[in-house]
Amino acid sequence: MGESIVVMKEIEKRFPGVHALNQCQIELKTGEVHALVGENGAGKSTLMKVLTGVFKKDSGTILYRGREVEILNPKMAQDLGICIIHQELNLMPDLTIAENIFIGRETRKIVRCFLNDEIINRESKKILETMNVKLDVKTKVENLTVAQQQMIEIAKALSFNSKVLIMDEPTAALTESEIKELFRIIKDLKAKGVSIVYISHRMGELKQICDRVTVMRDGKYIATRDLKQVTIGDIIHMMVGREIYGSEIQKPYKGNNQVILKVKNLNRKKLIKNVSFELRKGEILGFAGLMGAGRTEVARAVFGADKKDSGKIYLNGKEVEINSPQNAVKHGIGYLSEDRKQYGVILGLDVETNTVMADWGNYLKKFGWVNKDKVCKNAKKQIDLLKIKTPSEKQLLLNLSGGNQQKVVIGKWLTRQCDILIFDEPTRGIDVGAKSEIYKLLNYLSKQGKSIIVISSELPEILRLSHRIVVMCEGRKTGELSIENASQHKIMELATSKS
């Protein structure tokens, strides 16, 4: 680790009504992996967008290799050697790997408007080789996995001879083995003197890969620490200003053992292989596994969103045929998708409309007129119950934070009086503070007698929430643990055991 390569000082940025960056600072050294953490809305992305020229700072200074620079647009940042890899990948799926890497910098033939792809293919191949990634550069990007696409983004950044690489939540969509591969590449880059800003919500990763951490809160700089000298607890404490995370785990199940939902020998193509499980009254059943293990597929098949090939579903001991989501909802099953924005809420509508969305029938007067009073009363009830932070029940969903949107989805299914709730990655994209509130809420619901299935890729979350844990691997159920004898280690073993 050498001298500073980037120093940002006293950075100010205001948007209408928001003081996004308030005297912010960060210092990045050559060849370090520098974690940048903070709750959603803390200003991490804004700060990085100032550094990469997407936003213009109101005031403050940026030093790059000791020289003061003005970065006015992304192109300038690129020319300096500063590159960002966004959370949403910015690739063109219909173009090949090489075409993507060199988009905007195509090599031409003598007649300038004609392309000469031989050179970009050769250069791309070279870059991929230095990264130890074995892919044909003429493959179209649409045929790659998310992880491979991310590698291409990194390759693209390297092709600019980047000295500073900013990664925004790079592991959000990766499996364990893909994360390992990414970390290998990050370590390689570091050894070559590339500096990396690593933005992540996953605290566990920071210790593995990062050297130092800068914490932000409410647009302000809080502190920079050497990661060897702080605990995760310390970092979280700085992020939220209060202790919340810890290594809590769920208490054992204390219900009456009444089986509410029983799934037997569920099969669907190659995705689900003979999966059986039971869910009891007031129980939280965790589904653990790596990405692609088939957990979401099980949830969707139970909910009737996908057709199952075979298998039986029993509700309260009676066999039922669930072949559509409408049908599942009728039976009192609610499904909260991992993709909240696409399937869970309607962003352009207000809180009260969203909460009655699954239960319109009970909120109508004669001739189909909406019973506005009843809708409003229900919304107020859910806002109180779930502690949804919103100025009023008329607020549009797009103005709420991710955590509060998630609560509205929960409110929707509570309005429908569902007894079985399936949560698919309930805290994805939600900051640490809102996470713990969602946890509390799930516990509260289970105490009210709701039976809950939680699918989560974060092991601490599984341990914190579940009374019992089903572990899946490649479409099979590879084990079932009660919370008393579960540990991250055991779950991981089951999640990677192929048989």
Added chain:
Amino acid sequence: MQDNIVVKKSMINKNTFQKILALGALIILTAAFSIASPNFASKNNIVSILLATAVNGVLAIGVTFVIITGGIDLSIGTSMTFASVMIGVAVTFLGLPVWVGVMVGLAAGAMVGFVSGVCVSKLKLPPFIATLGMMMITKGLSLIISGTKPIYFLDAPVFSKISTGELLGIPFAVYIMFGVALIAHIILNKTILGRYTFAIGSNEEATRLSGINVDKWKIAIYILNGVFVGLAGVLMASRLNSAHPALGQGYELDAIAAVVIGGTSMSGGKGTIAGTLIGAFIMSVLINGLRMLSVPQEWQTVVTGIIVIVAVFSDIVRRKKASRV
């Protein structure tokens, strides 16, 4: 990571599948009509199919570029008429030489394309609305400029030869169409403009973030489309030996139908010139064949509509299969 390296080769084949499907459909249609109607395969009829495809083919080839960017151009039919009226103005009203008239036609098309391109890129209008407006504007202008009457090219007999002059018994217009297709294929696959056409249609935001001036290239693509429209105007006017200001509307839909049948995705990013050409031929073979079988014109239109729906549906099914792997 190791086991992820295998890229599914089968998916790549699926993309060529639509082209083979369209070509297969064309061959089957041709064979079926040849059997059903003995006159269908006669040389005269084949020449008339080729000639009938020329205008629609050129329009469809141009609009393929726009559709690959994820846009649409509804104004191509009436812009074509506008271009031919402008040729009439140049050649008949002003007495300029034919080659100047042709240039005026191409320029008129390019001009309309430029305006559409600016509306879509700089003013951020949805392409559907922008070009709907241009459709009405060009239609109105054609009527105004021509005084609502056809303009005849009686003083310039050379002009009609552009379309109808023959080489080896085949009209020039057919050669022009194939030549245009070849040029368009090269532009789409070998030039920087083609690369950015696909890039914009594939992920416009990512293209912008890669430092590419998307607005500029979009305008260029609409202008290119406009040049093809202008050329279609030349072919049309030359074939009729006159510019009919009231003609043209409806041609845009035939052209777009040909593009879609040819496997170009309306959501952008995917498409080929060969596919579009096949699509245009499917449409004219169908219409010609049905006419040979004395199917009334109203029913020809119904059948064309069904073909469009079947083609788009097969595209959706294929896409679903590809994403399910």
